[in-house]
Amino acid sequence: MSLKDIxxxxxxxDHKGKVxxxxxxxxxxxxxxxxxxxxxxxxxxxxxxLSIQLPNFPEGYEAVGAEDIPGxxxxxxxKEDQPIFANEWVNYIGEPIFMxxxxxLDVLHRLVDEIKVEFEEHQxxxxxxxxxxxxxxxxxxxxxEFGEDKEIISSIEQGxxxxxxxxxNTGYQEHVYLEPQGMxxxxxxxxxxxxxSMQCLYYIKNALLNALACGDEEVRxxxxxxxxxxGGKEEFPSLMACHVAVAAKAVKxxxxxxxxxxxxxVVTTKRHPAKLKYxxxxxxxxxILSMCVDIYLEGGxxxxxxSVVLQRALINSAGVYKIPHFHAKGYVLKTNxxxxxxxxxxGAPQSFAGMESHIGHLSKLAKMDPLEYKRKYxxxxxxxxxxxxxxxxxxxxxxxxEDLLYTSDYKKRKREFQHFNQHNHRYKKGIGTSLFxxxxxxxxxxxxxxIKATVKLNKSKDDKVSLKISNSDMGQGILTTLCxxxxxxxxxxxxxxxxxxxxxxxxxxxGPTVASRTTxxxxxxxxxxxxxxxxxxxxGVEQEVIENYVHRQMIPWDEKTFTGDxxxxxSWGVNIVEVEVDTLTGNVRLEKVYANYEVGKxxxxxxxxxxxxxxxAQGLAYGYLEKMTSKQGKIQQKSISDYxxxxxxxxxxxxxxxxxxxYADGPYGAKxxxxxxxxxxxxxxxxxxxxALQTSFWQIPITPEVIIESLWxxxxxxx
Amino acid sequence: xxxxxxxGRVVETDAPATVRLLDLIRDEFKLIGTxxxxxxxxxxxxxxxxxxxxxxxxxxxxxxxxxxxxQTIEGILETESFKLLDESYSAAGAVQCGYCIPxxxxxxxxxxxxxxxPSKIEIREGISGNLCRCTGYxxxxxxxxxxxxxxxxxxxxx
Numbered sequence: 001m002s003l004k005d006i007x008x009x010x011x012x013x014d015h016k017g018k019v020x021x022x023x024x025x026x027x028x029x030x031x032x033x034x035x036x037x038x039x040x041x042x043x044x045x046x047x048x049x050l051s052i053q054l055p056n057f058p059e060g061y062e063a064v065g066a067e068d069i070p071g072x073x074x075x076x077x078x079k080e081d082q083p084i085f086a087n088e089w090v091n092y093i094g095e096p097i098f099m100x101x102x103x104x105l106d107v108l109h110r111l112v113d114e115i116k117v118e119f120e121e122h123q124x125x126x127x128x129x130x131x132x133x134x135x136x137x138x139x140x141x142x143x144x145e146f147g148e149d150k151e152i153i154s155s156i157e158q159g160x161x162x163x164x165x166x167x168x169n170t171g172y173q174e175h176v177y178l179e180p181q182g183m184x185x186x187x188x189x190x191x192x193x194x195x196x197s198m199q200c201l202y203y204i205k206n207a208l209l210n211a212l213a214c215g216d217e218e219v220r221x222x223x224x225x226x227x228x229x230x231g232g233k234e235e236f237p238s239l240m241a242c243h244v245a246v247a248a249k250a251v252k253x254x255x256x257x258x259x260x261x262x263x264x265x266v267v268t269t270k271r272h273p274a275k276l277k278y279x280x281x282x283x284x285x286x287x288i289l290s291m292c293v294d295i296y297l298e299g300g301x302x303x304x305x306x307s308v309v310l311q312r313a314l315i316n317s318a319g320v321y322k323i324p325h326f327h328a329k330g331y332v333l334k335t336n337x338x339x340x341x342x343x344x345x346x347g348a349p350q351s352f353a354g355m356e357s358h359i360g361h362l363s364k365l366a367k368m369d370p371l372e373y374k375r376k377y378x379x380x381x382x383x384x385x386x387x388x389x390x391x392x393x394x395x396x397x398x399x400x401x402e403d404l405l406y407t408s409d410y411k412k413r414k415r416e417f418q419h420f421n422q423h424n425h426r427y428k429k430g431i432g433t434s435l436f437x438x439x440x441x442x443x444x445x446x447x448x449x450x451i452k453a454t455v456k457l458n459k460s461k462d463d464k465v466s467l468k469i470s471n472s473d474m475g476q477g478i479l480t481t482l483c484x485x486x487x488x489x490x491x492x493x494x495x496x497x498x499x500x501x502x503x504x505x506x507x508x509x510x511g512p513t514v515a516s517r518t519t520x521x522x523x524x525x526x527x528x529x530x531x532x533x534x535x536x537x538x539x540g541v542e543q544e545v546i547e548n549y550v551h552r553q554m555i556p557w558d559e560k561t562f563t564g565d566x567x568x569x570x571s572w573g574v575n576i577v578e579v580e581v582d583t584l585t586g587n588v589r590l591e592k593v594y595a596n597y598e599v600g601k602x603x604x605x606x607x608x609x610x611x612x613x614x615x616x617a618q619g620l621a622y623g624y625l626e627k628m629t630s631k632q633g634k635i636q637q638k639s640i641s642d643y644x645x646x647x648x649x650x651x652x653x654x655x656x657x658x659x660x661x662x663y664a665d666g667p668y669g670a671k672x673x674x675x676x677x678x679x680x681x682x683x684x685x686x687x688x689x690x691x692a693l694q695t696s697f698w699q700i701p702i703t704p705e706v707i708i709e710s711l712w713x714x715x716x717x718x719x
Numbered sequence: 720x721x722x723x724x725x726x727g728r729v730v731e732t733d734a735p736a737t738v739r740l741l742d743l744i745r746d747e748f749k750l751i752g753t754x755x756x757x758x759x760x761x762x763x764x765x766x767x768x769x770x771x772x773x774x775x776x777x778x779x780x781x782x783x784x785x786x787x788x789x790q791t792i793e794g795i796l797e798t799e800s801f802k803l804l805d806e807s808y809s810a811a812g813a814v815q816c817g818y819c820i821p822x823x824x825x826x827x828x829x830x831x832x833x834x835x836x837p838s839k840i841e842i843r844e845g846i847s848g849n850l851c852r853c854t855g856y857x858x859x860x861x862x863x864x865x866x867x868x869x870x871x872x873x874x875x876x877x
Contacts, residue, residue, distance in 0.1 A: 009812060017817075020821070180756070228852050609858065610853065653857055
């Protein structure tokens, strides 16, 4: 198939293997001389290990722990605070202490139950509120502050008509990738091959080089077909990879570690619960004079990627608005709970939920339609960002909003709903909007200074071209989209371009599969590599081309002062959602969803639609369906139905459109799209529920319990 | 010893009666198309046909399947119905990470053989026991709708 227009959809590369079920995920693999691993985990939230009593092991069964780690006992990522196997202190329920390995899983589970560890328990910090109260004494894992001078804000506040303070809370979100986490270490005398479900091959490789204290040639990382990631397979798999690799080295056998769903739900990273505080000065007409935002993220027991998540939360703390005299600060606080980490949106969903909620509430004070109020503050091309960077490229939000108002018949629907609500006691209808953006690629100069991506194209003697990159297809479709980019550049049929599952022995480090960077950054490098290969093409000759990352000219990012261009480019979105709320049960029924996006240029319409529908389903559910809680350090939802991700009956058809706005430094003009689509869901559904009930909420998820409580309170206030 | 029919072939196993059908299919018969997503009958990734009925194989102890006719995704790969679903899922772009898909295909086949012309809401009901975290379901609904349209006459024959 030759590609006239890059956006025209093609059959997906991996379709056949997936539809037939014959493409092997990691749990479908077995290798010779393979044993299983089962982890013994801390039963307490915080304490010191005093003594350990292991049972007598049958032949072929062994325990692997901290003393078996050849290198230092931490998972290499940013800070050195996450042990591979805890051996002195435990910091959360579920923290791994040992791994038992052997042939039979039932025997392993029985042996794990027989392990006896004596702890000296210490007072744990279980919640974000406790951590905030004890902020001076508890560990602050990261903090940043930037924006307008506080003295200036203070003098503005003194002259203001009123000051509005709001506190907004967001809960955990669990990824629920359908394929649970799994990792296999294949033991060979001179090399450990770690294979599994993952987003970031070189994060794992670097963690293994550190843990095994070995040479580059002694460890290799291979991605298996990955059954969903959503950020959950960004940093967490590094821990599992260290477990299986250390164990394989120790017992000289191949070791497989696969979680069942309940283990996966209880011990893997989640979206950070957050508390966002807003303090806004208004004039008599309700115009914003100044705004201060404080963000607190619940880090869990280890720093992990939390500092970077906080950066993104802060950079997005003013939403898509140009707010005069804006100031923000944020903290990640340590708690004795399961470490939180990457999740599609990476801090931005919390910020957008909070800011869209706050600005919606301000519009009520100004007695304006929320969308009208929001439009007054919309950023435009050339405007400064809150970090003294600049929106360099054209912004199409005005057109996108206008278009969606027309498509959804917003004004008419508003009137109809008012009428409906006046005549219906039990059911109430509402319509809500959200406006949002997503910065593509790593924050600041991360791409240039930390990632330094390299891509390679190989051409074999029979003129077959293969992509050699370290990025994972986890379902988002890069096997298809990146091959399309190369095929079009080389003017070759798309089917002839090969993209084997990456293996660090074969591929350079083109960076992790995160941060909405793969299409825009890796795709651009591949486009350039393909251009180069085309000019050098020699039929029947083996050839190789390499391309390295080139940083776009922008306002330099300074992490210390938190100033400069935080991202090279932004993708944009508008959502409109209609709901019906049952005031008797508190149930929310999604009725209509409209969505406009601008992602530069779409590389494949169908892949993009898949991102839109899937991202929105996750984002909407974050706002009203999915609830995960922790009690005394223990995650309470251990099964999928306890947690409540959407089923086919919860979701409705989504009417979406994508606007073209080609970006010079993206392939064919493409920017990032994967995370953007999640971000607008929660704030739009909150606004719709508020519209239906004519009330305000200060939290997500807005579950039936929250709705009923709010209705009771409203009734009480009115009577 | 338990004897049953697996994908048209009579087979036997010595595995204990409490072993899950899911494990037997995967570990002993090496059929990897039936996936484990939750182990609690909540996600549908392990869907198989037991005597023609769609079931979660993670909830079935093999002691209960003596003499039964079990069909996994591998058992339908050569059928016209599968080929049609395969094409429709491809045309609708319904496959992302793929982990739920064999189970979805089984659920789609079960639905269409009972109701060859389902409405979109009937399709949603038909796959409501199968979770997908990538697609938001709409493209899967479209795929099944397409298969129903294209397969006019095919589904009734079953």
